[in-house]
Amino acid sequence: MSIKHISKSNFITGLQCEKALYLKKFHSQLADEITLNKKNIFEVGTQVGLLAQDLFPGGVDSSPEDYSKISESIDYTKSLMQNGIEIIYEAAFEYEHVRCFVDILVKKENEWHIYEVKSSTHISETYINDVALQYFVLRKCGLKVSGASVVHIDNSYVKSGDLEINKLFKIVSVLKKIQEKSDFIPLKLNDFKALLLEDNIPSMEIGKHCNKPYECDFKSYCWKHVPEYSVLNISRLKAETKWNLYNAGYLYVKDVPLETKLSSNQRIQVDCEINQTELFHKQKIREFLENLSNNVFHLDFETFGSAIPKFDGVKPFQHIPFQYSLHQEINGQIVKHYEFLADSNKDPREPFVKSLIKNLKNRR
């Protein structure tokens, strides 16, 4: 195989699992379909990235028309710097087959500062590695880099009036942390380059790393031997215990050895599977139901949270209710159904609550 290019996202994937990196580069057709949830995460990331550019207004965007034209972006970034542009969005660089985009690159007193924007509320080790790779590439490309920061969402911000992006975002220097990785980054890049020259898919057992820090795109391929209901589905069992069972060769819940330390509820789950039975606490259910009135409402509701708060009094990612359905049951019979769906352009909280109170008043 050939190295082709290693992007920043390839690098992060490789740190999670080398097999995933290899599959991504040479067998991308084996990847799972992108879920709506993942698409949504990308979309939010893009929106947040664009908004954060306003923290450094007046820059020039160097992102490519499409990602098959990255070389053009690399040349364009170079020409922008040569022409004295001091704020560049999506600045592109390449050093020895390693490519990266810098979300916001700012020149201050003849030295450059990297800003990596994240739609998260905290800084993780993955983000540090992400910025450390950019720092490595830019310095190898001959830039003097004196600053590197992660720009992330501050979830203590509460919107009041116009959106205040200086309060919505927190800028945290990670320069010291990434400098500590100056040996690690080239070492890992060499490992990945060697890996990508291999002819065969590297062997790698499944494990905790398949979901951390991100859910891997190749789970259908690597996990096909795992049954839909396996030891990995034992409720609230520590990940370490689950993987110890799996690595010891126990795949099915019914095969969990007796000496495994389980909580009483986990023991019930395993025993029910072994005996192929179901367990109902009929007496407890009866006692609970007897305490209810004969006129009850069943409420089901949905909320949404957004990184960029849309309404006053709301924090980033705060859950806002926008839809409900309500069933009224009298003497065990569903007698009425109510529902509410907010207007997507308006703050749904007050209409939601007013509608709910109105319908609950129908209680006899």
Ligand code: SF4
């Ligand atoms: S599913 Fe797990 S083992 Fe397979 S490539 Fe992804 S992270 Fe690696």
